[in-house]
Amino acid sequence: MNTYEKIYEVVKRIPKGTVATYGQVARLAGNSHWARVVGYALHVNPDNGEIPCYRVVSKDGRVSEAFAFGGANIQRRLLEADGIEFRDDCVIMEKYQWETPFY
DNA sequence: CAGTTGACGGCCC
DNA sequence: GGGGCCGCCAACT
Numbered sequence A: 001m002n003t004y005e006k007i008y009e010v011v012k013r014i015p016k017g018t019v020a021t022y023g024q025v026a027r028l029a030g031n032s033h034w035a036r037v038v039g040y041a042l043h044v045n046p047d048n049g050e051i052p053c054y055r056v057v058s059k060d061g062r063v064s065e066a067f068a069f070g071g072a073n074i075q076r077r078l079l080e081a082d083g084i085e086f087r088d089d090c091v092i093m094e095k096y097q098w099e100t101p102f103y
Numbered sequence B: 001c002a003g004t005t006g007a008c009g010g011c012c013c
Numbered sequence C: 001g002g003g004g005c006c007g008c009c010a011a012c013t
Helices: A003-013 A022-029 A035-044 A072-081
Strands: none
Touching: A003 A022, A003 A035, A022 A035
């Protein structure tokens, strides 16, 4: 299993109506030092239809302006469609962050 | 082959 | 509290 494969697996496991941080995904993928790699993995994003990259946000709950789909506003709309609320352009992490028991 | 960059995170000032 | 710097890994030039 490649590094990217793991990352994609984790991203696809993110429950609907929940968001995860890059660090969180990296940690679940096996290494907490892959935050940047996670970003790159989602950047190449081979399957934007099956990989909900919009559920991955920065540690602050902020989304990237360089979002591949057309901008942070698109990502925000997708998240809102999943029932996730925003507070001042930031996802309410305390409420919607994916609480991973341990994986 | 070596240097630089990147959808980040954490610590220091 | 806000801003800046360094570190991590993999891909790109």
